[in-house]
Amino acid sequence: MAEQRTGRITGTGSCVPDLCITNERLSEVVDTSDAWIYSRTGIHRRRIAADETVADLAAEAAKSAMEKAKILPEEIDLLLVATCSGEMLFPGTACQVQARIGAVRAAAFDMNAACSGFLFALGTAWAYLKSGLYEKILVIGAEKLSRLLDWGDRSTCVLFGDGAGAVVLEADGKGIMGMVQHADGNKGQVLTCPEGHETAGSSNPFLRKTERIPNISSLEMEGQEVFKFAVKQVPRCIEEVLAQTGTAKEEIRYYILHQANSRILSGAAKRLQEPEGKFPMNMEEYGNTSAASIPLLLDELNREGKLQRGDKLVLSGFGAGLTWGALLLEW
C-alpha cells in the first residue's frame, strides 16, 4: 500500500533580538524582583526588539531554516507567518518576509491565533501538503509583544519577550501523524489586546465619540484564569491527539509546549503523569514569546542534537482566543 502523504520538518531556524533584559534590570522599571518573577514563571531574562521588526526576526529565522533544509527560497510554495504583533496591518508580515528572503514563487499570508498561532499555522501547512496542493512550506512564528505591553503594569510586562522561530515542512510519507485544535471565544475576555488606530479612526465622521478606538493598545490578562485554563486543557488535548493516533505516552520523546510559564508546564506534566524531563523549557532565557516559543524551542533542541530521526514529539500551543491544540509528529 502506498504511504499516505504527510509533512516532515526538514529544517528549523530561529532569531532573537540582541537586547537582553534581565529581571534585575526590569526591577529598575517596575516594582518587582527576580525572586518574584522566577518563582512564579521560570523566567530570568528576555530579549527585547529595540531595533528589529517582526519581519526582520522572522526573515532571519526563515533563512536559517531553509539553510538547514538545504532548499532555496524560490522552491518555497507557501509562506505562513503566525503573529499577533506585526507592525503593519497590511502588507502582512508574511509578504514582508517573502520580499526579504526572495521566496518569489510563494503564496504568503499571516495567521493570528495568539500563542497558539504557530501550532495552528503548522496544522494549516500540513493540510495543504496532505491535499497535494503544495510541496514545500515555510512556517514561521514571530512576535514583538514588547510593543503591545503596558510597561507600567508589572503583572504583565515581566512575562513576555520577542523572537522568531521557523520550520520548513516538506511533503513526505512520514512526519506529522495527527492534530487536534480547539477554540472557545466565550472565554476570550481573560486575555485581550485591542488594536489602536486613533488617528485613522477619529477622522471617521460617522463614529460616535464613545465608539472611537483607543490609541493605546495594551495586553490585559486575568492571570489565574489563564493558568487554570492551560493546566486543564493542555493535558486533555494531548491525551486527545495520543488517542487519535493510537500512540502511548511512553512512546513520546518530548512534549514541546508553548513556553508561557514553567508552573503551567509542570502542572501539565503532573496531570499527564509524565516526567518533567520530557517537557523541555527555555522560558528562563526568552520569557513568553507567544507564537514564536514552540519553533524557538524546537530549533534549540535540534541545534543541540537532541532530536533523532524517528523520535515522536507532541507540540502543544495555548493562548488568547481562547485557543489551544496539540500535534503529534515523528521527527
Ligand code: ACO
Ligand atoms: N512583581 C511583584 N509582585 C507582583 C508582580 C510582579 N511582577 N505582578 C503582580 N504582583 C503582585 C500583585 O500586585 C499581587 O499583589 P497583592 O497581593 O498585594 O495585590 C500579588 O503579586 C499576587 O498577584 P496575582 O496576580 O494574584 O499573582 P499570581 O500569583 O496569580 O501570579 C501570574 C501571576 C504569574 C501571571 C500567574 O497568574 C500565572 O502564572 N498565570 C498564568 C498566565 C500566564 O502565564 N500567562 C502568560 C501569557 S498567556 C499565554 O501565553 C497563554
